Amino acid sequence: MRSPSPKPVAIVADSSAAIPAEAAAQHGIITVPLAFLLDGNLYHDGELSQAEFYRRLHSAEHIPSTTAPAPGEFLDAFRRAAQGGAREVLCLTLSSHFSGTHSAAQHAARLASTELPGLHVHVLETGGLAMTHGFAVLAAARAVQAGARLKAAAQAAREVGERAELIGVLDTMRYLAKSGRVPWIIHWAASLLRIKPVLAARAGAVRSIARVRTAGRAIEKMVQYLEARAGPPHELHVAVLHAAAPNGAATLAARIRERFSPAELLISECGAAMALHTGPGFLGIAFYSATGLRQPAATQPSKTRLERDVHRLEESLPPLPAPQPQPALIVLSGLPGSGKSHLARALQARYPLALLESDRLRRALFKRRIYTETENARLFAAAHELAGRLLSRGIAALCDATNLREVHRRGLYQIAERKGARLVLVQVTAPEEVVRARLADRAAGVDSSNASEAGPEVYESMRAGVEPIQHEHLVVDTSGDISAAVEAILRELEQAPV
Template sequence: MARLALVTDSVCTIPQELQEEYQITIVPMSFLLEETTYVDNGSLNWLEFYALLKSARRLPTTAAPSPGAFFDAFREVYQQGSREVLCIVTSSQLTATYNAACDGARLARHELADMRIKVIDSRCAAAALGFVVLTAARAAASGVSLEEAANKAEALIPRMYMLGFLGTLEYVAKGGRVPQVAAWLSALLKMKHIFQLHDGNIIRLGAVRTNPKAMDRLLQLASQRLNRRKPLHVAVFHTRAVDAAEALANRVREEFRPAELFVSEFSQVMSIHTGPGLIGLSFYNDP
């Protein structure tokens, strides 16, 4: 393993081949579903996951990795030869993962005296987090220092956008984030609620009826935020909506001609809060 290692959490949705290419270590989150605790690493197959989620009497609870889990990850890469670690995790406004990673780093510094660790709050999630991690990993692979890789990651965060729409408000309502009556009306009217996550802030950008109209709106919003004169990186994300995600990816490819484009599925921890049918895109321009 390289001297500088990259560590992140399972919300990142980085494609498996890129995880392996850059030797990125993933620390999984977990969730409690029907009195059974599962690790967010795909060990529970998706069909079974959604069947259990649909029938659950209560919305499952999710949990950040423990400080000990991060310590174990730091110790593992140390044993493989890395003496520097850049750990980039999901926004601290969404989860306690950042605090757990900081606590794990303190434990590692105490026991592994010659190890240097920097933890970054990405202020984003899912594929947006994945892009921040990949930017740092690519910098690390080129031989830069820990500080230089961290600077590249931190410089990307304000340029990183995440836009999406929910296929249903059912699971958001189960979590108490919207009233049940709002979810019922939304389902009745087939409304698709559009949101943005940017630099740590989540805002609602309205609602439209039907998936095609929602996709049109996503592309319009993306066009307002990107720079067509600079290289563009895009990840289309979804929850159990492969065909719709591939259709959106094709439109992105035709309309924006990105330098990089991939499709990824939300982790199960994230899917608990959104349910199936979520579709969106994360993107940024090179400086």
């Protein structure tokens, strides 16, 4: 008798993990926002724009403070997990030494045992701060995507949480002093001497390791610290953290990329609940080495589900083109309404390729589409696996999805590299008025050729999350005749190196 299919596992984490939104979506992570009090008003992470938050923080009359999410907010996250098909939930929180968040999650788990009797919830504190916590969460989510059950996913989170480190520099100690974390006399002395403290944290323990006077020296000190503790670059995972310091973060990320070429490099902006303590100008690095970490083995039933998903997606494709000696992987990146599908179809008419259009693949995989984090993770795991298999068979593939952040695009870069395929990356754009007109036509049913269900509200939510493409790429404006752009891409396909 065949063993039953494993129960899907959902990952829930609090927002202090500072995981970039697109990375959280890609890995199916459900995020519970921390809350904070600012001049008597209660807000949640992400509720205020960054500009508005820092404006209010600077002019605050009363000392701001953070507060743990209510148990009901974690319970809502557990409900979402159950609605998405999960039978088990691994809820990861920051250390109970820093917040009551862990206690709130435990309370919610007890409530869930009564309200959601078919759902098993396990709450675990990672012991980390910011992206040291975030990397533990990502490790668990990646283990689940590889087919691990809850116990193995929790072990992956523990192992990364124990070794992940954070180093950062505060532009000012004013906000730590306000929060009561350091005495005002230390803030006064540091301000008088124009000293910026460099802090390091591991497993919840924070210590001062240096004092610098300039941002340039701070970056140098952090890179030196990373170099001394990083291990092999191909095993190195790094996240650059910042609070209202995007230029400094970009500079630091460029230094790290040039010096280490790490396996993973993210840029993460601190949420409001963390920035209350760091203040604007904070810059830091979270990192860990994967050397020696055990890789959670996928259970056979989960492999079967991935195989089933990939098979279903391939069955939904039209007849595939003939294999080529050097197949290409074409990756489109652009907001809803930018014209990606229009360009993709034009390329398909001129070049032998398999068109992997995320909207049509989603329809093939899910009868009822709910666009949850879990659904997205399952879709893109299968779509990326299919792209890799097509390339292995010599069939060129075009990935038509938003691909707005490097964390999403990087997986496709790696597929092309592993398969020895030519990579052609295209950023698809159009003027905003053109995009809005297209979305309106789509909503009215005028454009029946487009399978996308994204409307103006999705466009607005995604627009703020666009990250510049770091890889060499083409830019195509689809508002006019795209014939010249198609010809340029075809030339690139012929010339692209393996």
